Amino acid sequence: MTHQNDPLARAQQTAHEWLKVVAERLGTEDRTYTHRVLRAWLHLVRDRLTVDGAVHLAAQLPEFLRGIYFEGWVPSRVPIRYDTAEFTTLFAHEGGISPADVPATAGAISAGLGVLFSPGQLDHVFAQMPTGLRSELAGGGPTPVAAPRDSAEQLRLNALEDRVHALTDAVSALAHGFEELPTEEPSGSRAARAAQEAHRILMVAGTAET
Template structure:
């Protein structure tokens, strides 16, 4: 089969071009390593977003990477509210790298993707995350003199953001379950499922907080 007749050739070429850009930012020629850490980045950022935001980000990915992005995605369980420590641990495990290498690796991938996505796309995505996690993804660092106070204050603000967002998501899940929808599912069954989902959201938030 020639390149001209291959219906997937263009999609493959585009995916390889994206990998090349990310590899250059990572300072490596190892495409297997690049793919592995890019996949970790895509999955962890995806799972920290709401369904609508995750889908919006996916629309900007090339076809093959969009498939990687959605691999294993469970919309009913997002957003997963892991903090910076949780992100680092999960990234190191999925990417097969040392936790100490996660900040530099994640920020390099972010820089590469920022040049490929439409302008401001990643800024919009990162704005939905706690400041500590934004720093992990985009190499944000506080002024050295203010670092101790900023760190403690950011932790408190992040915890508050997560609790407020968890409450918002839980109320939204309950409201959706109580809506009068044209479905064959009994209203009591929908309400029970909504209550279970709200409980799950609050439980995840409580686990992350500890």
């Protein structure tokens, strides 16, 4: 089969171009390593987002990487509200790297994807994350605080931030359901589905706190 007649040739080429950009940010020519850590980034960011947020991010990806992105995705389980330490552990495990290397690796991948995504896309995604996790994804590691806090206080602050994000996600789901869209679907059906999604988000958040 010639290159011209291969319907997947362009999709393969685009995926390789994206891997090349990310590999350059990582400072490596090892495409296997690049693929592995990029996959870890995609899965962990995906699972921290709501269903709508994950789908919107997927639309930015080329066809082959979109397949990797959705591999193993369970919409009924998201968002999974892990904190920075859990993110680091999971990334190190899935990416096959040391936990100490996670901030720099995640930051390099974010920098590469920031060039490839639409302007502002990553800012929108990171805005849905807790502060510490945003810093980790940007390559800066945990965000320093003005004064040390005891673990109980930090846990309360993390829980509060997660509740705020859950409420924001729920309101966003409701607003999306009431948008006037040029479709044949009855507006009442969209609103009901949006209400169900908002309820699910709040239930997931409530379960995570218990």
